[in-house]
Amino acid sequence: METSIPMTAPATRKRPSLPRRIAKGLLIALVALVLLVVLANWLWLRSGSNRWELAIDENGTQIYTLKSPGTATLKVRGVTQSKEFTLSNHLAPFFDADIQKDCGKWVEGCLDYRIIKPWDAQSGYNVTMWTVALFPPFAPREFLLQGELSQDPRTRVVTLENIAVPNRIEPSDCCVRLNHVHNVWRYTPLGDGTIKIEFISDFDMGDAFPKLLLSLGAPSAIHKMLTEENPRLLRQPKYRAARIDFIDEGLTVAAK
Structure with a gap:
């Protein structure tokens, strides 16, 4: 079976x-x-090549970048010239307390601007803080800066340095305060009413913010600031009429 x-x-x-x-x-x-x-x-x-390299050359303004191997930040340098404004016109916003009312006109995403220590001739500096919003998930950033203003008596070159002083006041829980900022404005009168304007941007957004993303957009942003945004703001009547008594305009002295 x-x-x-x-x-x-x-x-x-x-x-x-x-x-x-x-x-x-x-x-x-x-x-x-x-x-x-x-x-x-x-x-x-x-x-990085550790050298200044030309990134943009448009509308009379040159933008250079400098990247060093082993560093995450990109330095950006902008250079332009203008006869439209005097030294006093360029520097007037530095002394303008009214920027506290609407700081977004000067810095995109600005939530708050405070003058911690007003500028005075004896110390030669002020202390200000800019609070700037970023896109999610990144917390707002605080730029607590000491602004040092000086003029070379021989060349009439004016230098304005903004340096991070993160421990000047107590930190807040809302934001990330930057530890590394060293931005420099330099204004050189060329003797015929023309002023050479140089700006060097050197800062680190801190925390986990992607450095590459920040660096990619920086050159075009600074070019736009020098050629469009700052001139438009400086044309306001209050800045046009400004005259800073301790600044030598140097209209007839060419800088070496």
């Missing part, structure tokens, strides 16, 4: 549900994105 052995059908493998497949795909994409960001930051950190 032959005995038949019943055959059992192979178990059907259950396919993961659609939500689980989507979640798995998103997780893989997130891991890939993180790895890509880490790789990009590593390559960015190793890059």
Whole structure:
């Protein structure tokens, strides 16, 4: 008598549900994105020639960048010339307390601007704080700055340095206060009413803010500031009429 052995059908493998497949795909994409960001930051950190290189040359304004291997920040230098404003016109906003009412006109995303210590001739500096919003998930940044203003008596070159002084007042929970800022404005009268304007931007946004992203947009942003935004703001009547008595305009002295 032959005995038949019943055959059992192979178990059907259950396919993961659609939500689980989507979640798995998103997780893989997130891991890939993180790895890509880490790789990009590593390559960015190793890059750089340690020399000023021309990035933009348009509308009479040149923008240079400097990146040193091993550093995450990019220095940006803008150079332009103008006969439209005097030294006093250029410097008038530095003394304008009314900027506290609407700082967004001067700095995109500005939430607040406070004068911590007004400028006075004896000390030669002031202390101000700019609070600037960033896109999510990054917290707002606080730029607590000491502004040092000086003029060379021989060349009439005016230098305004803004340097981070993060411990000057107590920190706040709302924001990330920057530890590294050294921005420099330099105004050189050329003797015929023309003023050479130089601006060097050197700061680090701190925390986990992507340095590469900041660096990519900096040259065009500074070019726009020098050619469009600042001239438009300086044309306000209160700045046009400004005359700072301790500034030598140097209209007839060419700087060496």
